[in-house]
Amino acid sequence: MRIVVLAGGIGGARFLRGLKAAAPDADITVIGNTGDDIHLFGLKVCPDLDTVMYTLGGGINEEQGWGRTGETFQVKDELKAYGVGPDWFGLGDRDFATHIVRTQMLGAGYPLSAVTEALCERWQPGVRLLPMTDDRVETHVAVDLDGERRAVHFQEYWVRLRASVDALAVVPVGAEQSKPAPGVLEALAEAEVVLFPPSNPVVSIGTILAVPGIREAIAEAGVPVVGLSPIVGGAPVRGMADKMLSAIGVETAAAAVAEHYGSGLLDGWLVDSADTGAVAEVEAAGIRCRAVPLMMTDLDATAAMAREALALAEEVRA
Amino acid sequence: MRIVVLAGGIGGARFLRGLKAAAPDADITVIGNTGDDIHLFGLKVCPDLDTVMYTLGGGINEEQGWGRTGETFQVKDELKAYGVGPDWFGLGDRDFATHIVRTQMLGAGYPLSAVTEALCERWQPGVRLLPMTDDRVETHVAVDLDGERRAVHFQEYWVRLRASVDALAVVPVGAEQSKPAPGVLEALAEAEVVLFPPSNPVVSIGTILAVPGIREAIAEAGVPVVGLSPIVGGAPVRGMADKMLSAIGVETAAAAVAEHYGSGLLDGWLVDSADTGAVAEVEAAGIRCRAVPLMMTDLDATAAMAREALALAEEVRA
Incomplete structure (x- = not known):
């Protein structure tokens, strides 16, 4: 089974671990969001790609969901001693090595x-x-800071400001001029199922869909496209999808997110058991919907979610 | 008293610490060797400048004489795990921060x-x-490796090969086209004394003198130029000056090094008490010479050496 998954950071990575457990023989291609990428200290940092890589590769800090296990912060402390910022982004020594290798290769x-x-x-x-x-491509967020409208890098909004102010707009700068990376369209053309994990529908999956050609390739693949709601009981399970949804005028509700993707893109949608009431609304929008437990509390629960998504895909296909 | 010191790495840095103790009110300008500089992992590393900076700034690893105190090696271990080399250069996490800041500013x-x-x-x-x-400017060393003549970076010769093969030639690549950094010629023009610490006469002080204009500015400054022999009893006190001297056809002897600099450049020369026999030879070459203890065993001994150098400078001036 060839599965393509569009993934952001922590939510995407954890879902992928469940998917691998649920479908150990599947051929899985992950299209990772790079709108969160940022240059720090002259180094190229790709938080979402790294979170997927570290999580699936066994190097993730399990408690926080990002960064490396056994991490230390000597480089960061030294940079601070040099008075070189920003100091709000928590790069550890082990993590730095990844960015050094990446930057050297890009160079x-x-x-x-x-x-x-x-x-x-x-x-x-x-x-x-x-x-x-x-x-x-760099996701920028428009905010009001001290009465002045400013566009800040997504990481600055999320990590430095901790999403404490409203997002007035979200713009994936550079997306319009971007091209899908080699292999992306090919993977979508060969996919048998496309999955949207419970990642942020605006700054994770939305940014991936903003790369010209990707949305079209998914719609034209002619295979089941199934998503899992990141909104449970009217709030994001984690992160700040609510702030991002407000910025694009979408209600923070499981059904609203499905309707935002739309039946032209999405064939199936899983909502949490707490949102059983949303099923009818989603189905009325032309998207097959089921309510199942959607909390990724452990690997078993996450694998069960992945199995439900694959089952819904087969139901759609049939 | 305005003093200009030409410095390599460990020997130069330790001598400077003694000089500061011996002449606490002096205005000291250090012209540091950059021929040892190397690009590692896309970062610009300046071993000699950093050794001087860390030593005088209280951050040096005292035992090894280079690198930072309290150092850890997480980044290096990770780079090795990525299979990215070279792994023979011992960059610590704290040290990495310096190179990251430097590279970012250069960029x-x-x-x-x-x-x-x-x-x-x-x-x-x-x-x-x-x-x-x-x-x-990059110092390259010509060597015979497995029967093939190759030019390797000085750091590769010194750190990776541990100077285990003969140096056939030493070339400061780029020196001929280089210009003294801003402030170098001005400092020499205003100097009242110029000192050559017991640094490597070929790859440290020799490389500095290879920058067009520096040797001339020293010779034309019209002030005492006094050096301290890095060779004691026919061998380098530390390092591999012997290998480097052989490469340029100079005997590993305190007198030979003075004659290599020459009376056109050098006015005074300190040899170790063990080399009292060399005094007459050096003086015959037109360079004032004294035999004094030249082992930098501790700060007191080093300060005494600096005082002897300054005293010899005053003797020359008179």
């Missing part, structure tokens, strides 16, 4: 897709991890 | 002299530390 002329493949040689994530694009 | 367009000044803002070495040049 030598390799595209991000080739660099990601090289990094995965070590981590052996058990999936094919592709960046959505080799081009530079 | 932003600042010359190495401005970057060095910025790094010294933190370390407050108590001297003005100038790179010999802002241009790229």
